[in-house]
Amino acid sequence: MRADPPPKQAQRLRTLYDYDILDTPREADFDEIVALAAQICDAPISVINLIDKDRQWFKAEVGLGARETPLETSLCSHAILDAPFVEIPDTLNDPRMADNPLCAGEDGLRFYAGALLVAPNGLPLGTLCILDKEPRRLSAEQRNAVAVLSRQVMKQLDLRLALRRQSVLMSEADHRVKNSLQTLSAMIRMHARGLTDDSSRDALDAIQRRVQAVASLHGQLQHNTGRDEVEAGAFLGQVVDLLQETAPAHIEIGCRSDAIALKAGAASAMGLIVSEFVANAIKHGFPGEAAGEIAIDLSLVDGCYRLICQDNGIGSASGGLSRPGGLGQTLLSAAAAQLDGTLDTALTPEGSRLTLTF
Structure with missing residues (x-):
């Protein structure tokens, strides 16, 4: 069965889209996290998934071999409606997943455990989850490890969002500084044209050259990664x-x-x-x-x-x-x-x- 939309779905989707992470290429930082989670839990499948409006998209995965699936077959879309950590020892005994085609058959997904990826505003974006084809339970240590790794995923996402916003602010500041220097340079040229005193003209020329040098330095600094x-x-x-x-x-x-x-x-x-x-x-x-x-x-x-x-x-x-x-x-x-x-x-x-x- 398909999960109901989460509460505050519109706000949750806006939050997810602000991260600008959907449909981005695979990255080692996230691949290493799912590989470690699978190793710690001795599980064949681990996924970082993000719940979009009509699909779940995988930023990283091991053992699954896909980048997205529809919400109709999404186990994680149910998990984000539940507690911060969800463990389902046998999916066929859970009414939310018993009729899910991914859980049926000999190779079906019979075990699920997921830790929510929660944005700073408290809204869930997806999960770091563990999947297995055999019913089982995680140990307390394994559950804690998955929860810790899920927080590391969010820290990566939050850091990237902060850096992107900083880049936007720096670009805007750069634009304003350039405009200010250009205006100042134009004013100096305009006043210099009306001067007849050589010493005054020399002084304004020196100021003009200084403004130009500062503008050049500013441009170089803006392209030098801070x-x-x-x-x-x-x-x-x-x-x-x-x-x-x-x-x-x-x-x-x-x-x-x-x-x-x-x-x-x-x-x-x-x-x-x-x-x-x-x-x-x-x-x-x-x-x-x-x-x-x-x-x-x-x-x-x-x-x-x-x-x-x-x-x-x-x-x-x-x-x-x-x-x-x-x-x-x-x-x-x-x-x-x-x-x-x-x-x-x-x-x-x-x-x-x-x-x-x-």
Whole structure:
């Protein structure tokens, strides 16, 4: 006989569907649980089953060889209407299952024991069950083991649900941060256009570059599974791409990096240094329409990180002793101090060069 629908069926189904587990592939985490349950109970069949509207679906099973069956033949659909743990020593002596075709015949299922899979709201989703083709009883230790394993199944499901919800929230937060940074960047550009004072314009340009570097860092962190570090090559590549977009067409910017993972704070400081060097190289190193190149290189040498930024501009021919000055130098010094690093800048006949060791 088919079981009656459980109480609060609509809410129970919504709860089940929230887990997004139905019709997913087999997974070792759940396969190992049913294998262990069968071994502990010395039974040929063990199943993690979830009761859908018109079927029972098996997330994992041993000894059954199926992924789902209709509710008309479901033993577990009766179990979820009963106590937290249901044991039926002989199914043919139970009026709910005596006419079930799965229980009839020489190879019929004659023994059933199931521990409910209960969601945090108290509603049953299915069972972890043990089946045998001979009437029998479980020992107290076996019943306890099945109950414990059923709770482990729910912990796995709850953890996955929590991680999925966290991912959704992080995605929404990521979207909002990106929008905020884009809005801020647009406002900076708009205000910079109306300025005639060089120092004020330089300050806004520096802020603009900082916002762009932060946006790049944020994007890298969002793709790094929650760790507070980024792959330096990818991050530098994004920073350089943004700088290239605003650079004159006659200046090419390139970068190279060893396989290095940096903490977010270190990457942020390094991104600022790269941005400032490139901005000053473009401003001072290539007067007029002089073509040139700017190269960024990050390497790991003798246990220290070494960042080299250099251009092939006019260098010392500009008449200056070093670059940059004023606000740019203050930003560079502050970033180097944040890294507890050593910063060296120089102008040569071959161009400008910055070396940061940290």
